[in-house]
Amino acid sequence: MFATVAALLTAGTVLLTAGAAHAAPAQAQPQVPAPTGPTAQGQFAYLAAQLRRGPVYISDELPRAVPRSTAPFFAAQARRLHVPTYVVVLPFATSGSLDSGLLAGIHDHLGRKGLYVALSEMGLSDVQAFGVSVPGAQDAKTATMYEMPMDATPREAFRHFADVLLSGQAPQRADQARARYGGAYNSHEPPALHTTQTDREDQSFLTGVAVVGVPLTALLITKYAGARRRSRRDPSAVDTVGSGAKPGGGAAPARPRQWPLLELGALALAALLAFTASRVFDDTTTGDGSMPTAADMRARVDRVAEGLRHDPLYVDPEIVPPLDAAQHAALRERIGGLPVPVLIAAVPMSTADESQGDEDLLAKHLHDRLRRDALFVLANPASGRIEIVNYGIHVDASYLYDRPRDLSSADPATAPLGSRLDRLLTYLSKAPRAARPGQPYDPPPAPDPVAQQKLPGLFAGDFRAGLFVGGLAAVLLFGLVVAVWALVRWLGRGRARAVAAAAAPVEPRRAWLRRTAWAEVDALTAELESVTELPEEARRRAWECLDAAALLADGDSDGRIDGDATPAGLACAIVLARAGRATVREPSAAAYVCHRNPLHGTAVEQRSKPPAGRRKVPIRPVCAACREKPGEVLRLYGADASGRLGHHPYPLHPGPLAALANGSDIDQLTRQVRESFGVN
Template sequence: MANGISRTRHPWRTRTARMLLALCALAALFATATAPARAATETAAQAAHLADRLRANPVHITDQLPREVPRSTARAFAEVAERTGVPTYVLVLPSLSADPGLLDAVHERLGRDGLYVLVDESTVTDAVAYGVDVPADDASTVALYELPYDAGPLRRFERFAEVVAQGGEKAAARAEAAREKYDDGAEPADAYIDETDRGEQSSLTGVLLVAVPLLILLLVPYVRRWWLRLRQAPATKGAERAEQTERTSLSKTGKQTKQAKKAKKGRQAKAPVVPKAGRALRWTVAVLALASAVAVVVTAPLVHGQTRTSWSPPPRAIELNARLDRVAAGLAEDPVYQDPESPRVLDAAQLDRLHDRIRAFARSEGGGPVFVSLVPQLMEDESGGDEAAFAAAVYDKVGEDGVYVVADPLHGSIDVFNHGLRLDGYSLAFDLPESITAGDARADEADDHLMGSRLAALMTVLDKTERSDEPTTADTPYPVTDAVREDELAPLFGPDFWSALFPGALVAGAVFGVVAGLLGIVGRVLRRRNAGPAV
């Protein structure tokens, strides 16, 4: 049944079909794999594409990192680039998408001297000066060492430009100082907090809001009484000793005269009594308690003023759709879309063979279109690195049923999703050989991940995949994390704050008990020292 509805299948047929699929995939993989792995991925097309982008604008920010580096930050990068004092060309690309010689190739095709800087989702990864004298290496070192790991690429690029503008001598000294300070593994403090830190801040605020006013209300009257009793302690001690002497004398005589009773009552009337606090003091204590509560509420947001876990501004809708629109437009013209910002992992011959296989599958019984997207899958992209969500979004934009293949040219993974064809979607989702989906040791070692031979093997599996009466889809992708709000911290006065109010009362009681105990010990010690001679 379509849309994930299960249908009756014979277990022996399922196992046999899976074995045949695996055998076909392995045979195709070994038959199409060349003996030696390709030495390197093709970077000429990538360099030419990036040079064209820099020719139009000296700052190019990829559309593949909207969660971390939205394209709206291009103006900020351009303003920082002007501070270097030399023509500066900036490429912001995903990590692993640039070979070591990419900047050389881009400079050669652009044909302009200047400072070329490569930035990824976190830092300045490479910088080369062509025809200008700037301390690019020292600036990169300072930007790496002096800032915390979560500072973000824009702030690191700002530090890089700052050091470049200082000149060679100062930059070298600063880089050496940074290495001496942080080479032992020490790092600057984090620039941003996470949700755990926010929870601790909220809990602390809740505890203080209750504990501080309560302690003022409890401790001020208690300390006042303690102090007054301490000052009257010598007179009280003398009265107690006189009474004890009289009790001893009476015990000897065995009787108590009326005169002795009157004397005792007089002494009791003269016993020290701590006066009650006046109205002014009581109001003062109440106002102080209220003021402390207000102070906690007002100052806590100032002390814990961070509202985001990252430097990155929220992406706009156009930024979250930019890559999807680009891929969908490319697939409308060609069923195989190779990301122009990434190294090419299919050469011309492999691409031609893949096109032939796709056309043959489309003509086969129960077959149909196959759309191959050779695009990186990243945690910072619009889909949060979820291949199923990416394929579903591309399918919605292309608007045509077919098999949607997501092949990552950077990490080498291959995922297959059936949308609307009469194929066994469960088999494609769960039974594909690992040699196709993840690759083997040879694929890991090859720069191109043997993507050409693995895609050819996938087409063989598609040819052999069992046809169904109706389209079957293995699963619906999980909702993607909201890219606009994922970096927002929870409110300071949120659930953790409210749940900490009662513990705040317990803390106040515990602190009061400790203070009362300490004052009691101090009072006894002082009374012994100040006691007069026995009567």
Template sequence: MGRAVRLILLTLVLVLAGPAPAFAGEGEGQVSRSAYLARQLAENPVYVSDQVPRAVPRSAAPLFARAAARLDVPTYLMVLPSDGLGVNDEALLASVHDRLGKDGVYVVLGEDGIYGAAAAYGVRASAGEAMRAAQYELPGDAGAVAAFDRFVEVLDSGEAAARADAAARAYRRGEDPADRYPSRTDRNNQSFVTGALMSGSALAVVLCGWHVVRRGERRRDGTAAAPRERRTDLSTSPSSSGRSAARGPSPVRPARRRPTPRVALVLAGAVTATLVGVGGHVVCDETRSDAGPPPTAQDLRARVERVAAGLRESPFYADPESPAVFDAAEQRQLRDRLAELDVPVYVAALPVVTEDACAGDERLLAERLHDELGQDGVFVVADSTGSGRITVSNYGARLDEAALYRLPDEVENSTEAVWEAEDRLLPERLTALFAHIEKAPQGPPGEPYYDPEPAPDAAAEDLLPPLVSEDFWPGLTVIGPLAAVLLLGVTAVVLGLAGLRSPTRAGAAAGARTSTGGARGTTAGPPSPGSGAPAPDRPTPGWLRRTLHAELGDLGTVFDAEGPALPADVRKRVWSCLDAARLLVDEDGDHRLDRDADPLELACALTLVRAGAHAARARSVRHADVPCPLNPLHGPATARHRVRLPGAAQATRTPVCAHCRDELASGRPAVDLMLRLPPPDGGSAVRYDELDGPVQLFDTDTEDLVDDIREYLGVH
């Protein structure tokens, strides 16, 4: 009996206590939302809202299901519009779990993957920590698919709490991950920079390279110190007019051809532009600006079909998967009020987001609802989770359009009270709208206030334009060339500040370095007759070219200015030295030293120039017949000393220059004083008399040297 009494008393307590309390934060409308979502999960554990197809189409559900299958516990996922998630995500999960009545991991995500929550019911899993780690570890544009995939990976790792804490600390330090996908603005910037780099780098290579080449040529050839106007034109020489006719074809060596750096620089510029273009396509290889897969046509129709089906049942439709704005009593009142109107009015209260099929255009949504429903009337779209804006479109209802579209202030959403209210005062404002429609005078069948623009192509709007498009051309044609010219100016200034000097002075400095123990020379010779530059024992090809160019120009200027006043034999000697030197190292007759002239040829020409300069100064050829046999670059032999020349059986009293005489008198061996030149094919310098060549300097007087050069070149 006692047990029966206790059962009766417990039954009375339960009856008197009434229904169980609702979940925290859950009202009557919230129960309807939870019940609706629970029914969807009962059919499929992955539910993707049809309201955000541009970001997460419903056809992407298999991607989520594939990720969820990696977990060992039942997983239930809801992807809903972020605007509709609200602040009670965990309360929503608890309510849906209660309605569904199944244990497992419950997850709700916004369409962007940034907002969401997770909880475990009846299973051991750190779902909340795994969600927090996924949100911190991923960039903001990762998307819902990547966010859920990362959530599953973190949860399955068993280190959810540690990873969440580490990611949160990194985020607070400002080490948030970079975006995965470029926007269209980013692509425009990429196109602009690629175009500018292509033209700028190519022109910079050509312009700056040509500038550096020209500066280098001036340094080598001495054009800075000996301007072109100072160089004697061979046509002014006594026999230059007949030289071409007098020259026969050379049986010894072909005519020299100067390489053209312009072609090489242009090719280098083209290669640079090509490499930049290819590199730009490799680096900027993204094709989409969003993570979401493209929606199908059915994805884009799904919400319109769902809402239109609801409007067929009732002219007032409140989105069941969004937070409740109207309770049951308010919905009944609004439906009753609609039934009292003389014209058909259809109301759709739902989220209006840019990721929906209509790209956030309420008037386009109204047009599609009208087409799907197939009924004329006034279509009203109320944004239930965002701005609370109410949009009215008339499709065929007989109302005066001017009066209909002049909405009263109490319908608009511009007041502070509307924005402060959580429900945006939609029940009251819709009631005011119905009263406004009721008062509107009759008129012809109405039309929308304006025809909405078609929605952007959802499958193509996230495709990035090609890299060569839009802002590529301004960068290619304007900014790149300007940058190249600016770089050319900077290069010129930097090279100028670096102290690029004239060839004559550079040659003197080079010779001075050589004479003071540089790697290529040991002892300075006497000042050269033409320019005062020293004559090193081991001159470099560059020193020979620079010095020859400068002294050749100087001697030509002297001959032009003072030739008529010179004695006949001196004038003949100066001209023959000048002419032979030019024939040897300027076969093209373009007043520039041939690039393929080898060191021995350059030394021969410089020896002749210095012999001619000495004769012009001395106004006599008596001491200009024999160059110094130890180093012909020292000039004519004006003294004598006992010396054993290579190949001689014994030392003899031999003509040498004053410098070599002094060195020999100090006890220095003759072999150390001899001129050494690098072979034409490179390598260490050897004594000049050991070099093979058509012209021999050793033990040769000036007149014989001139004749040898003319014979070698086939000039008679």
């Protein structure tokens, strides 16, 4: 029994210890002092030591991408998984590949069961479970890697991983994501999460184009359509605008003052578009909103400076040691024997660090922090680059600049850092002395990370260019609309002219006149017999038109066109029959026909456009087509006054039809026809 109780107490102690480590607050995460030289434990031991103090460790080399102050967020997401979870966030260049054994090495040195997660500034790197069962962890990792876009931050990637793992659908999500976003690299990329600086420039430009282009296009087209409509209603108004005179003479009546409704509507539309754009494109920062603190930005400089105070050769403990213990000791001894002070820092550089990858700026920060003159040698184990910055040492600058190429840059896979540093120290030991101490130019400061993530205003930057392009596009689009409109009208007029030419030829043949006269008289007869309700005046006019047309076409009432019917008589019969049919269809139809070609049918105006060179507008009825463009005068075959045969204008032919040239109406025409036949 006591053994059982002891076992339970032991198990409870282990669980409490693991739970305490899992739930330890990551905000106040003190960093274990970095070893000044390589140890047998190396990178794994250092990271395990950091995780003993808290379940989340964020490298201080990524303040612009993953500030260390965001550790509480990662800890909160880890607690959601209800299993001891340890999270490390390291630079992508130093975290190693998936088969580097990083998480396994950390677990071996930490000795705690749980779910181990590695992230970098690129997102989720690796997930491994040791001593615990976490079903779906690998599937959740797969789904996260496929479903999250390239601009997803480590915070967003880890939260997405936790969401997928807790959903209970991790295997299905992984299969769906692999099927949807698999394939060639970047061929099926999920949509971006954040608005970049370039995106904001495009949004500003598009907003400017829309704010000016859409309302201006609508305004121009609407005003043009209104002007066209007014010109169709009163064509003479176009000629008298601005002249201050009426068509018949005298002053034009003053128009009442009107509000510019179209212009106000365009302004309202522009304001609405601007307001809508400000709500749609409402991002103010790029990224997930995490901003580094001042402590985040100086953490790595403090760590490296503290290491260099105790050892002139500092190797970043977060990376795989590029030097073994023997190399480290030998290099330290050689540094101590040099005639000039040398400080070497083997640290990786990236655009996400406090210096934004600028070695000169990092050297300046270290010099300012140490307050010590020396040759600062910055070696990047990941890229193989070596930079030398001289602060206050009497060494020839050209000698440092003209050093062998492999002492500046080399492939770390083929040129180990230890041997290169050894050759560099040999080279520095032979450096000629300079009369003046070295003093490099002050490098420009790195961009402020807060300002770097802040997006410019929507109505700034390319917004003005968008306004100009929008106005230009509106004018071009308006011109295109007008051109298309004119083309459509021209084609429509062509078809209308073709139809009109078939129904009202300028020089009709005798056969056409006989055939059409019979068809029109027959059609009018049928319409009058079928109509039940018709105003008395319209009924009278229609029957008079039928009687007059019958007299002209079939004077002997034998049911056939008279053989001696003249072209002028047949044309007059067609005009009367069509006028009667128009009255039956529309009792309020005008009592006039087109004076230029009576076969055109009912007139719509009693004014035509003034001929060139004449100021007075003739009062003669015209059809719609002749109002826009005066058509040719009807010409009929026959002999003129001098006896010459041919097609002559219809007013020159004898008969009642000639009266239409003087503006006579249909009632006058029917009376003249009856009088010519002696019918009352």
